[in-house]
Amino acid sequence: MAANLRIALAGLGTVGTGVIRLLADNGALIASRAGRGIDIVAVSARDRQRDRGIDLAPYAWEDDMTALAARDDVDVVVELVGGSDGPALALARSTLGAGKSLVTANKAMIAHHGLELARLAEDHAARLRYEAAVAGGIPIVKGLGEGAAANRIERIYGILNGTCNYILSEMEDTGRDFAEVLSEAQALGYAEADPTFDVEGVDAAHKLAILASLGFGTRLDFDGVEIDGISRIRAADIAQAGALGYVIRLIGLADCELAGGGGRHLFQRVAPYLVPVSHPLAGVDGPTNAVVAEGNFVGRLLFEGAGAGDGPTASAVVADLVDIARGSAAPAFSLPVEALEASAPVDPGHRRNRAYLRFMVADRPGVLAEITAALRDAGVSIESMIQLGHPDDEENPVLVAMVTHEGPESAVTKALDLLAGSASLAEEPLVMRLLG
Incomplete structure (x- = not known):
């Protein structure tokens, strides 16, 4: 068996501690499937004194998380800090620039800087993996990049934000209005204290831009996503949709078509849609994510599961670590950065x-x-x-x-x-x- 894969972990919130627990509980199983063990050697977080319910004594501590990338005993850095810029981006650049692989759950960073980071990975023979950045524990990145690799993907759409889906399905079930259900979602931990990114569609747009690049082989274009949220939906709208045989869901939808001159036209939208009750997405309720990909040979594929939470997200992070431990050299977006096609936005x-x-x-x-x-x-x-x-x-x-x-x-x-x-x-x- 090859030498163990040595990792450093930046960010010790619910997902970071979930990764530690998962590696501890399933370590032998993971090693047998990866072909070698996965060892945590160093960690970093904002507050060293906080009680996280786990023993951090076995791991070296770095107050400056960018120092993780410089350690000689680290092969892979796992970034679980969040934010499109700032410390997370600095750590990502340092890690890949040092020729070390990066695993991240940071959808905003990938949506805004994914091409730059993918190019850094290619230039330094490193790997960039981000399964946990899109739809939590659902293996949609691997599903599109590998499982459906033989297909021309024609359309991608789905429920990409669990907070919005919880709010809409609760409004549907109880007849209550948006503000009341949002307050409940915040109390239950399904919504942040500032829910703007979720309820106004930005979080889903980050994920959609990533999926569109993966599925269509186009360059990331977050700025090209048309975004509308759910904050204006009333209980009366839910009731009228139901009377017509529909439910309301926040849907991210993307498709791509050839344009004149050989270019590509890319359509990307996040908005509330009326979904027929007979459609598979209509039955997706609560804080669940579901993604549909339509391929020209495989037909309709449905990926559904927990879109957030420590267990599902940690599972996706460790799946990426297993991928790296096995020696996978696949490009971050299925194609080398230079092979990704430029696209023009579609007039809707x-x-x-x-x-x-x-x-x-x-x-x-x-x-x-x-x-x-x-x-x-x-x-x-x-x-x-x-x-x-x-x-x-x-x-x-x-x-x-x-x-x-x-x-x-x-x-x-x-x-x-x-x-x-x-x-x-x-x-x-x-x-x-x-x-x-």
Whole structure:
């Protein structure tokens, strides 16, 4: 058996301590599958005195985490600090620049700096692995990069944020509004004290950009992701979707097509969608992630599981360590950086779909006629409509919800432009597409 793989661990939060426990509990099994043991030799974190419920005495301690990359007794550094820049990025650059492999769970860093880090790894014969950065314990990175490697991936979409999925499925089950369920999610630890990255779709967008690069062989383009969150969704929207045979889920969706001149057009969107109750994603509830990849030979693949948590995420981290211990030399994004294709963003206006439109309007005559006239003038055809009024309360706005027939997104955009600034609207209209 080869010499043991020696690792250093930066970040001792729930995932970092989970990695230590996993290596301790399953060490013999992991060694037999990896072909050699995996030993932790050094660790680093912000607070040395904090009680983490594990014994750190066997490991060397570095107050400066970048010193882990310089240690002669370290082969791989595991970065579990987080943040797209700052200490995490400095450690990643130092590690790969020293010719040592890096394993990370840092989705933001990979989404923003993944190509730079992948190039550093290639230049210094190191490995960059990040299975834990996307969908926790679900092996989607390996699934796309290896399991579906013989396929041309045509579309990738799924539920990429457990916090949003918990909130939406709780709203669905209980009839409560967003703010109340968010507070509960924070109390249960499913949502951060500042939930902005989760509920406004940024976290899911980081993951989608990574999956798009992996699946389509294109360069990372986080800036090209169209992002919309769930904070404006009301219990009434959930109820209307249910009456129509849909559930609402925050979906990350990407597809790629050939453009004129041999280039590629890449479409990436994170937004709430109405998902048919018959679709596999409709049954995914709670803090669960699920990803669908459609290949031209394999068809539809569904990956589902825990998207966060110490156990699932630690499992993904250690799976990457096993990969390195076995000597895998696969590029970080399945292709060498120079082979990844540049792409241009797609104008979504030509995309055809059905849409759910929700208006909060003044309860007075002529308002509905104004809305329908704008839709007519923009070429939007209405399939169904419902108005929820308050016969005893004319002061508060009422909800008008519509579902359109299939048509170009540009038509809906034009209709909303025609209504912009109308005194009849109490707030900006909400648009959600129907997944299909």
